[in-house]
Amino acid sequence: xxxxxxxxxxxxxxxxxxxxxxxxxxxxxxxxxxxxxxxxxxxxxxxxxxxxxxxxxxxxxxxxxxxxxxxxxxxxxxxxxxxxxxxxxxxxxxxxxxxxxxxxxxxxxxxxxxxxxxxxxxxxxxxxxxxxxxxxxxxxxxxxxxxxxx
Amino acid sequence: xxxxxxxxxxxxxxxxxxxxxxxxxxxxxxxxxxxxxxxxxxxxxxxxxxxxxxxxxxxxxxxxxxxxxxxxxxxxxxxxxxxxxxxxxxxxxxxxxxxxxxxxxxxxx
Numbered sequence: 001x002x003x004x005x006x007x008x009x010x011x012x013x014x015x016x017x018x019x020x021x022x023x024x025x026x027x028x029x030x031x032x033x034x035x036x037x038x039x040x041x042x043x044x045x046x047x048x049x050x051x052x053x054x055x056x057x058x059x060x061x062x063x064x065x066x067x068x069x070x071x072x073x074x075x076x077x078x079x080x081x082x083x084x085x086x087x088x089x090x091x092x093x094x095x096x097x098x099x100x101x102x103x104x105x106x107x108x109x110x111x112x113x114x115x116x117x118x119x120x121x122x123x124x125x126x127x128x129x130x131x132x133x134x135x136x137x138x139x140x141x142x143x144x145x146x147x148x149x150x
Numbered sequence: 151x152x153x154x155x156x157x158x159x160x161x162x163x164x165x166x167x168x169x170x171x172x173x174x175x176x177x178x179x180x181x182x183x184x185x186x187x188x189x190x191x192x193x194x195x196x197x198x199x200x201x202x203x204x205x206x207x208x209x210x211x212x213x214x215x216x217x218x219x220x221x222x223x224x225x226x227x228x229x230x231x232x233x234x235x236x237x238x239x240x241x242x243x244x245x246x247x248x249x250x251x252x253x254x255x256x257x258x259x
Contacts, residue, residue, distance in 0.1 A: 065222075066221075069227075093184055094217060096217035097220065098219070101212070105230055106211060106228060106229055106230060111227065113214070113226050113227070
């Protein structure tokens with residue numbers, strides 16, 4: 001028997017490939033925006049892990065309000081001070097989520113908020129310390145219902 | 151549009167040097183600028199709270215630069231060390247130029 005592809009089969013194949021291509025394309029576009037956002041914040045400096053913790057649910061049922069917490073292990077005194085924390089989500093149309101600025105009056109560099117997530121993706125936080133070093137952490141969140149569009 | 155009233159949770163009194171948790175919530179649609187009006191097909195213009203800042207007796211405590219990815223009715227929680235009695239002032243600035251403000255006094259126990 002010859003491997004004959006029916007008209008309907010061909011359509012389905014083409015459609016599938018098309019969707020795969022668009023999905024792949026947008027993913028790459030998001031990723032490059034993400035890299036741009038990180039580069040703009042760090043100026044290309046190296047980021048270390050360990051000090052920053054992103055606390056987020058493993059599975060978010062509703063992407064419209066996902067509670068997240070960013071905690072940076074710092075004494076908040078002298079040079080051991082967190083100046084800014086940039087929060088990014090790599091699967092949203094725009095990666096930026098928020099930038100938190102801390103001060104000597106913030107006893108601990110922790111902040112919580114609720115965010116929108118369009119799809120299953122990673123949340124990244126980058127902290128800029130007073131001594132000029134950058135620290136980062138990433139956490140994946142599975143989103144059941146996306147939080148964009150309507 | 152109904153008057154938007156921010157809500158904040160601040161302890162009425164604290165000891166000197168005590169670390170307190172501050173919680174804030176403001177009702178705001180946080181229109182992302184990515185959605186279309188279902189009837190007309192037009193894009194709904196972006197209108198979000200873009201800056202949230204907190205000062206204590208004029209000194210900055212906490213500030214957040216907000217992007218459309220923050221949920222409607224934005225909620226922020228942060229820590230603060232109380233150095234003295236004083237007034238904690240909260241300020242939200244929206245894209246449409248609206249500014250929402252509220253302040254709370256903290257006494258020393």
